[in-house]
Amino acid sequence: xxxxxxxxxxxxxxxxxxxxxxxxxxxxxxxxxxxxxxxxxxxxxxxxxxxxxxxxxxxxxxxxxxxxxxxxxxxxxxxxxxxxxxxxxxxxxxxxxxxxxxxxxxxxxxxxxxxxxxxxxxxxxxxxxxxxxxxxxxxxxxxxxxxxxxxxxxxxxxxxxxxxxxxxxxxxxxxxxxxxxxxxxxxxxxxxxxxxxxxxxxxxxxxxxxxxxxxxxxxxxxxxxxxxxxxxxxxxxxxxxxxxxxxxxxxxxxxxxxxxxxxxxxxxxxxxxxxxxxxxxxxxxxxxxxxxxxxxxxxxxxxxxxxxxxxxxxxxxxxxxxxxxxxxxxxxxxxxxxxxxxxxxxxxxxxxxxxxxxxxxxxxxxxxxxxxxxxxxxxxxxxxxxxxxxxxxxxxxxxxxxxxxxxxxxxxxxxxxxxxxxxxxxxxxxxxxxxxxxxxxxxxxxxxxxx
Numbered sequence: 001x002x003x004x005x006x007x008x009x010x011x012x013x014x015x016x017x018x019x020x021x022x023x024x025x026x027x028x029x030x031x032x033x034x035x036x037x038x039x040x041x042x043x044x045x046x047x048x049x050x051x052x053x054x055x056x057x058x059x060x061x062x063x064x065x066x067x068x069x070x071x072x073x074x075x076x077x078x079x080x081x082x083x084x085x086x087x088x089x090x091x092x093x094x095x096x097x098x099x100x101x102x103x104x105x106x107x108x109x110x111x112x113x114x115x116x117x118x119x120x121x122x123x124x125x126x127x128x129x130x131x132x133x134x135x136x137x138x139x140x141x142x143x144x145x146x147x148x149x150x151x152x153x154x155x156x157x158x159x160x161x162x163x164x165x166x167x168x169x170x171x172x173x174x175x176x177x178x179x180x181x182x183x184x185x186x187x188x189x190x191x192x193x194x195x196x197x198x199x200x201x202x203x204x205x206x207x208x209x210x211x212x213x214x215x216x217x218x219x220x221x222x223x224x225x226x227x228x229x230x231x232x233x234x235x236x237x238x239x240x241x242x243x244x245x246x247x248x249x250x251x252x253x254x255x256x257x258x259x260x261x262x263x264x265x266x267x268x269x270x271x272x273x274x275x276x277x278x279x280x281x282x283x284x285x286x287x288x289x290x291x292x293x294x295x296x297x298x299x300x301x302x303x304x305x306x307x308x309x310x311x312x313x314x315x316x317x318x319x320x321x322x323x324x325x326x327x328x329x330x331x332x333x334x335x336x337x338x339x340x341x342x343x344x345x346x347x348x349x350x351x352x353x354x355x356x357x358x359x360x361x362x363x364x365x366x367x368x369x370x371x372x373x374x375x376x377x378x379x380x381x382x383x384x385x386x387x388x389x390x391x392x393x394x395x396x397x398x399x400x401x402x403x404x405x406x407x408x409x410x411x412x413x414x415x416x417x418x419x420x421x422x423x424x425x426x427x428x429x430x431x432x433x434x435x436x437x438x439x440x441x442x443x444x445x446x447x448x449x450x451x
């Protein structure tokens with residue numbers, strides 16, 4: 001009849017077997033583990049699984065009609081396998097401390113002691129001095145059993161001393177794991193020399209497996225968290241670089257203000273001072289607004305309200321209209337202004353249209369600026385009836401539009417498309433997603449008129 005002790009023993013064996021299988025599976029699928037560590041844990045949990053299987057086989061055989069002589073080799077294999085983690089833990093300790101395994105005196109000593117223990121266990125197959133299987137199929141200790149166990153006890157104590165000696169080279173988690181693994185193991189083996197506490201030995205084997213499993217699991221979690229932090233930092237750095245690129249692009253556009261535009265504006269103001277002082281004052285005001293908005297764009301590294309960009313554009317066009325008089329017409333249809341755009345988005349497009357699209361010999365040059373709310377965001381359409389240009393060429397306006405397109409994508413996820421106008425000229429369409437919408441309560445202004 002199976003007693004409660006046997007039930008408990010079967011439970012311990014099952015726990016060790018399940019833990020070893022989980023460890024093998026986790027190591028097999030674990031990404032990012034170093035090659036040495038992966039091999040070590042595969043070997044460690046493989047030995048634990050084989051030891052658990054040998055314990056299970058030996059226990060089952062004790063209930064079957066087999067001879068005691070057939071059980072003894074199984075017990076000997078069990079003793080060897082359950083003791084093999086002792087030198088393996090020594091190797092892992094040295095690996096954690098980045099010591100050379102081949103020249104380590106500690107590893108050589110522990111391996112030598114385990115070899116002596118293995119020789120004594122194997123010699124027990126030919127003598128009853130160490131242990132014997134009774135007719136009742138239980139293990140009975142022989143007079144030299146403490147001698148057989150002594151090398152293993154010494155190896156476990158050496159491991160414990162090695163961990164304490166190297167505590168400053170180990171992380172706190174690894175140091176605690178080694179202590180939880182080795183302290184019970186050394187204590188139980190020491191007591192096992194004088195009293196039969198075999199179930200506690202098996203419990204220590206399960207405990208060591210659980211400690212190693214928790215160690216690799218926590219290491220993997222730490223690696224994943226560290227990898228996530230590195231990815232987040234890289235993404236943050238990339239975002240900062242992209243913002244810096246967008247900011248520099250805006251700065252370059254400000255520095256590339258056409259000298260002729262400035263000279264011509266100042267000349268127009270000079271001429272109007274005597275002819276129409278009030279208009280001269282207005283041009284000075286518009287030109288000042290244009291310069292102020294231009295230089296404010298250098299200090300801004302975030303999207304600005306569209307009304308601010310529209311004011312910048314109005315100031316520029318007002319100056320150009322004063323120069324070109326009745327040959328330039330601008331139509332504004334901008335009822336929707338509750339969104340943000342990167343600085344220097346609309347104004348450079350309009351400036352390109354005036355500079356490259358206007359044909360003095362073709363009559364009235366018209367620019368229309370329209371905005372509307374769409375299902376997914378906001379839309380700005382700038383159309384002219386000028387010369388037009390191919391979207392695939394490498395001309396100056398195309399390069400400027402590519403610059404704006406890049407900053408739109410980086411700063412607010414927007415886009416820019418270029419197409420020919422049906423009546424001649426060019427249509428530039430800017431799409432801004434809803435994520436760039438102004439928060440409620442922030443002034444956006446409104447404009448809808450024709451000049």
